[in-house]
Amino acid sequence: MDPRIAAVRRFNRRYTRVIGALNESVLGGAFSLSETRVLYEIGTAGPITAATLARDLALNTGYLSRILSHFDRKSLLRRTRDPQDARRTLLSLTDQGRATLDVLEATASSDIAHLLATLPHETAEALVAAMATIERALGPAPAWRLRPLVPGDIGWVIARHGDIYSREFGWDETFEYLVAEIAAGVMKSFNPERESAWIAERDGIRLGAVFLVQASDDTAKLRMLIVDPAARGLGIGARLVAECTAFARARGYRRITLWTHSILAAARRLYAAEGYRITASAPLEAFGTHLTEETWDLDLTQPIG
Numbered sequence: 001m002d003p004r005i006a007a008v009r010r011f012n013r014r015y016t017r018v019i020g021a022l023n024e025s026v027l028g029g030a031f032s033l034s035e036t037r038v039l040y041e042i043g044t045a046g047p048i049t050a051a052t053l054a055r056d057l058a059l060n061t062g063y064l065s066r067i068l069s070h071f072d073r074k075s076l077l078r079r080t081r082d083p084q085d086a087r088r089t090l091l092s093l094t095d096q097g098r099a100t101l102d103v104l105e106a107t108a109s110s111d112i113a114h115l116l117a118t119l120p121h122e123t124a125e126a127l128v129a130a131m132a133t134i135e136r137a138l139g140p141a142p143a144w145r146l147r148p149l150v151p152g153d154i155g156w157v158i159a160r161h162g163d164i165y166s167r168e169f170g171w172d173e174t175f176e177y178l179v180a181e182i183a184a185g186v187m188k189s190f191n192p193e194r195e196s197a198w199i200a201e202r203d204g205i206r207l208g209a210v211f212l213v214q215a216s217d218d219t220a221k222l223r224m225l226i227v228d229p230a231a232r233g234l235g236i237g238a239r240l241v242a243e244c245t246a247f248a249r250a251r252g253y254r255r256i257t258l259w260t261h262s263i264l265a266a267a268r269r270l271y272a273a274e275g276y277r278i279t280a281s282a283p284l285e286a287f288g289t290h291l292t293e294e295t296w297d298l299d300l301t302q303p304i305g
Contacts, residue, residue, distance in 0.1 A: 018115070034059070036104055038067050039076065039093070040204060043101045044150055047080065047090035076100055102151055132230070144202040144234060146243065153199050154183050157209050160226050165287070168229075169263060172288035182223060186213050195220075196247050200227075200236045207231035210240040212247055215257060220248045222258040225267060237270045245274060245298065254301050262292040271296050 031039070041053060054064050068091070071077040076097030082088040093101060116124045162176030186195075191214060200208035208227040215221040222244050227237045248256050260267055262281070280295040 031104065034063075035067050035070065036108070038064065039071065039097065039101050039104065042077070042091050043093050043098060044147065044201075044204065047082075047092045049082070049088055049090060053091070071097065074100075098151070105152060144200050144207055144231070144236060146198045146200055146239065149197050149199060153197075153206070153209065154187060156206050157224055157226060158183055160206075160228060161224070164226070164229065170289060175287040178287075179224065186211055186223065194251055196243075198240055198243050200231070200240065202231070207234070208236045208240055210244060212244040212256070218252075218254040220244070220251070220253045220256045222256055225258075225270075232266075237266070238273065241270050241274050245300070249300055254299075256298040256300065258296050260294050260296060262294055268294075268296075271298075274298065275302075 037057060038053065038059075041057065042048060045052075045056075050061070050064060050068065053059070054061050057064075059067075068077060074096075075094055078092045078094050078097070080090050080092070082090050116127075119127065158176060158180045161179040162173065165171040165175050166173075194214045195212060197211045198209065199206055206228070208225075208231060210225045211223045213221050213223055222241070225237065225240060227240075244256060256276075257279075258271065258276070260271070261284070262268070276296040276298045278294050279297045281292055284291045284293040286293075
């Protein structure tokens with residue numbers, strides 16, 4: 001046998017044993033890996049048609065139908081008519097389905113965290129890098145997309161801020177505390193008529209986020225922009241900033257303001273490219289370091305372009 005073929009088959013056997021063992025631990029093995037993925041797609045992309053699910057997941061329609069029937073029996077699935085086309089049925093999760101997905105997600109994340117924790121830090125980092133190498137070798141990654149918030153997103157936004165800013169800029173835990181306070185305040189009074197949030201993801205993996213909230217009747221505030229280091233260079237940051245601008249214009253705001261720091265060069269380039277200008281700056285002692293805080297404003301009364 002070609003040694004390359006033997007190597008791939010050996011990896012597949014080892015990988016499927018690990019994933020199979022993890023999957024069996026999810027709700028006592030009540031759901032297969034395919035069922036878990038279908039439930040996840042409905043929960044994150046829904047309302048969605050069965051045809052779209054089958055296409056996106058490359059599933060046989062008969063097999064998908066059996067999975068959906070299983071969900072129906074467990075009262076996890078809601079079926080409604082598409083208001084744009086009464087011939088189509090849209091699938092979404094019931095409250096029970098959402099609760100089940102939350103447990104599945106939390107358990108799966110915990111299992112992977114436990115797996116990584118059994119490895120030395122350098123080995124875990126090498127494992128993740130090797131997985132990225134495999135993905136690149138097998139072809140271009142699927143396109144990323146923007147979606148609205150779902151349960152679990154806020155915790156991810158807070159955690160990624162704390163981790164990224166600690167690793168890249170040496171900021172201490174007080175920054176993560178601040179982000180948690182901001183996130184709690186945003187969501188406590190969130191008004192979808194005047195405010196919005198976007199999550200960038202690819203193949204179910206969160207890559208970035210941004211929030212646009214109301215500061216006053218005529219001013220919106222851009223908050224908590226984050227792009228995962230692994231996703232930089234894909235245009236996600238620029239798209240998130242542009243979505244905020246488009247939403248603010250559509251809601252009749254006259255200005256967007258934001259708070260940042262002079263050290264955040266990449267973010268500042270995004271803001272400048274969108275048309276923001278610095279309107280205030282001052283030295284700041286925060287997050288265990290010396291900073292210069294900045295206020296940037298975008299005038300929405302000016303003609304586009």
